[in-house]
Amino acid sequence: MNEVSKISPTLLLEGLRAIVGEKACIEVASDMQPFTTDYRKLYHGKALAVVLPASTEQVSAVLALCFAHNVPVVPQGGNTSLMGGAVPDAAGDAVVLNLRRMNQVQEIDVINDTMTLQAGVTLQAARAAAEEAGRLFPLRIGSEGSCQIGGNLSTNAGGTAVLRYGNMRDLTLGIEAVLPDGRIYSSLRGLRKDNTGYDLKQLFIGSEGTLGIITAAVLKLMPLPSASAVAWIAVKDPHAAVELLTEAKRAAGQAVTAFELISGPALALVLESMPQWSAPLPSAHDWMVLIELTSGGDAEGLDATLMSILEQGMERGLVTDAAIAASLADARAFWQLREEISDAQTREGGSIKCDISIPLSKIADFIAEASKQVLALAPDARMVIYGHMGDGNVHFNPLRPKGAPAAAFLAENYARVSHTVDGLATRQNGSISAEHGIGVAKRDDLLLCKSPVELELMWQIKRALDPTNLLNPAKVLPLPTPAP
Template identity: 60%
Template sequence: MSQQHLTQLTSIVGATNVLVGNDTDSYTTDYRGVFRGKALAVVRPGSTGEVSAVVKYCCQNAIPVVPQGGNTSLLGGSVPDDKGDAVVLSLSRLNKIRAVDTLNATMVVDAGVTLHSARAAAEEAGALFPLRIGSEGSCQIGGNLSTNAGGTAVLRYGNMRDLVLGLEVVLPNGDIWHGLRGLRKDNAGYDLKHLFIGTEGTLGIITAAVLKLFPVPRSKCVALLGMESADAALESFGLLRQRLGPDVTAFELISSDAMTLVLGHLGREAAPLNTTHDWYVLVEMSSTAVQEDAEVSFLAALSDAAEKGLIADAAIAANEKQAADFWLIREEISDAQTRTRGSVRCDVSVPLSSIPKYIRETSAKVLDIAPQTRMVIYGHVGDGNVHFNPLRPADMSAEDYQAKHGDAITRVVDDAAMLMNGSISAEHGVGTAKRDELLHVRSNVELKMAWNVKRALDPANLMNPGKVLPDFTSVK
């Protein structure tokens, strides 16, 4: 990077907030070590004004900008490519809770606030911000918005697109859009915030957001269920939703292979059930009812499912500690895969009614490609999201498995989802890992519309280039 550029960027954010050389390593590699790139520099602005000034300078000098939050992306969206010509713009210093309005049930936060900090600030004000993700201690609100994050409470509260009312955004030319309006009804023209949610920093940089808050539930019931089939799990979900309505907060499906993997990772011999099962479900109900009344309703619904032969076994959390212990099993599956290495991570969604068929047919196709594959399948099936992550056999190296089978398995898993009117990315975004797959699963009309929006806001293609959108020359 020329000394002139370094001098100008340093004049904006200060010498300690412009990193070069080896100091950039943690910003140019994703947390799993899968995606690696290079950067001219890492710049860490401390305010929206500084973000604007940095972006304006980069725009004037044709320097690509890669926005970065907590760098917990699974698909390469938060790291630069290997050209070494981009500035990584870290939002980590934008970490203030600007305001909490309990009557309006909103909270204004900087983009660099971690999800954990946002949830804690809401709790301190006697409210709930409901997004729950395993990486909440490091992922940031700006990143959550840029990927339209979902998590384990989507079933009741929705994903980030449903949890935000207004945004502040720095546009690719450095202009600031002041859209921090905490309104639930505003039909004065286009709802522009949706341009920036789920587009992974390719259209602008979110610097702050107005988030929705909710009442803290008075009661919570959690159970781990043993099931003999995915069909029984989905039928149980239908019954529980009918009996408990929107109080069903989470319904998480876990395959036997996924359970075995995570129990080994946690150093446990068995799940907290009397026997082993082909499938498990972690179900949570939260309610404004008092705990005793909620428990009666919860147990009655589970009893109905058991009487219909849908539930083979159940362990019901007797207290918060046991509930947290059940949730730990679910939340540690991802880390167990990362540490084991060699999983083909696919994040698909299909209509709820298609989930059992999708799992059966796609599992068979994967095992035809690579026998002895461990079928690590789990996810928020109450909203159709299945993390379908085939894992290498124990006696095969991660490198060999990925090289021999990774691409074929990904194509089979994703194609099967599309045949069932699903999606190849339910909540993890696109990044670079799934970018070119969009050529196969999105129509030319959709891709051209997306590129038209990109060119209108970022004509020089400087904002997180190479992410989300496949090469336009490939679009006929």
Template identity: 50%
Template structure:
């Protein structure tokens, strides 16, 4: 039996059983109320579900999964619904119950001495950051949707963000998990241990699995000391190769205290200046490329500023950097970061945008940008590439704005063909077609096309071992 042949399609009976077990307030079934849960972030896909379950505890999630399993009905877990690959959206062709975890939003524990925090899956990322700050600690995951994305979704997609260079992906920030398994049992792995060499690291099965192996209900996460000194610079570089060289120099000059290193093209800055209120050009003369550099240290003695000025001065002498603006205060630092975030917002006003979330080795990012730009310009004359993002860890958001004056829908109709060509280049360079957004539904077929038979066999074996009935988030990560 699998998710395409459920034992019953009597959703009314299932809904009554769930309402009896969880309470009527846990069930959302009107079309209007369900709309926010079924609207995919980029509006490329339309979700469908007979009803939504808003579980308020691990026990309620376990009950929901158990009753759905008894009815042979698939379950699609969802966090803040900020994902970009339709991983948390159910579809009409496979009727499923959507389980949203927004009511599971408690901070269960924070141990400042142990540098750990235990939170439920529905906790908003920003809430976790704030709870850590109140205890004079840092939770370093930071990304554009942090005011609405949830920890469960961050874990399920192995989220990255701007600080991966220093602190790693979400997989690197988790100590332990609590997970409801496909059979309804609960695995309590909420340990704050830094070392546990007792066999398979089960937590890593569920991080990045996008709810296909079970539902993460809580997590114990790592905390870090809060920086005492932070320096931010907006730097004009000659090209992406110069940016990569500058990154290496920054890491060496500061004792590897580089928090973030973002690549920004001039076209991205121009878009932000044009469409986003409050954005200003930090430098007097334009450059084709920029790097946004953030350094952080536990010592507030001015040495970080000195290191920044020193290695930038040398980079100017060596022709890597033509100009730089160093933030004089927190307000100016935030203004520099607003440019980076403004690029994302501004692209919406320039027509259709075909997007890629790829990674290659850091040393290969300049080559990728050059080759991919030439490739797409040949495919679509007049296309406007906007390659930007986390060059510090090799993750480039290779977004492609439509040619000026082009028909939006006709351009977006080429999404799959352009993705395929760019992904082929990425894989040929030893890279990944998804660096931080996950696979979800949108990239499941592409994932199968590029992974080896051995990799796919191993992934299917894990899926079958934990979810033999195929009821957990069917059609995501692995094609049905």
């Protein structure tokens, strides 16, 4: 433990102002509110201050000051966590450190195919900068306009192109991070091979700001695809979707960029709330797939490959109908339907959010069994099931029956339904949080799905890097804190 010197809030605030400047130190509760309330408006915390440092050195100085006085620090990027991972608790003794002023793309190296940038760059800005340089940065998630690279790294973000390009972890060559005591770690080297000791960056990626604050990164860039082919496909059932995916991988290999499953109720929800949008297929279906192929080759070849996948699917009775995007506008419209599912649920008062992954060979059975168990608990729930089936990942989100009041439905069902679904996933060697992370919302659920050894190891690492538990406390690691 560090020796704690007591400091009054007044003196601490003075110190913070001296580091980041007056304007970048927010101290009035109402001004802090956007930083202390989470994206889903489920967690309403308080803070001593919100600081907006402009450089790694300022982040380092803030952490050193807080470390010296035992003040908790909550790192924050775009504040788009679905798990309450980026806001402080109600105690009001923490400093929120938001990285949005650190928003410079520092270098794009088109020969090395890398991009070096600060943690506060939004994903959208990062993608745009890469594209301007004739390259693709492939991470693609719904919140790209708000979420920041630092948050993408801290949560190992996934999204709709993981099937082809991997998670954020796979796209990262190096990071810079500030440790709880203010020391700066850097591996901003842009190397694709570097076996010189422990790969320390892996500790900070996906640990949700509990071990260090990521301030910059070197990311991989890819060739911009020259062709894409997109189709909205009605399939017999999730088993047929899995078979179709296997066929697509056989026929198109790594060109299969996205393979999203969409349940009938998920699409219906979007179409009801967006009456001006058209359905992609003339009739309603229980299960659909949105597939995207991309390549650096010619469009005709890719279209032919997509067509042959669909023909195979029809012949084998997997596919019952399909619409191929005839233009970029069509493709965008298909994707818009898919992307809107999330907000459409929010407009209905919110669903019971389960973010499951399972080996692909078991996912169809999982969907059937989990649906059966959920409908036994909540008979008329709308089964909003969708997501990245290509990665074995579905968002399994039961929604209140039409007409039923949202609050009562959620109060009655949230805990029991999510425990049912998560429990089933755990027993099948699946994950209860494929891409959303743990934050505070799923924190204590780790006790149900992780082995004692896994939990012990997590604490061993946490204690080694943050011995006084100051960085994003009470996130990720289940409470109570075990004795060392």
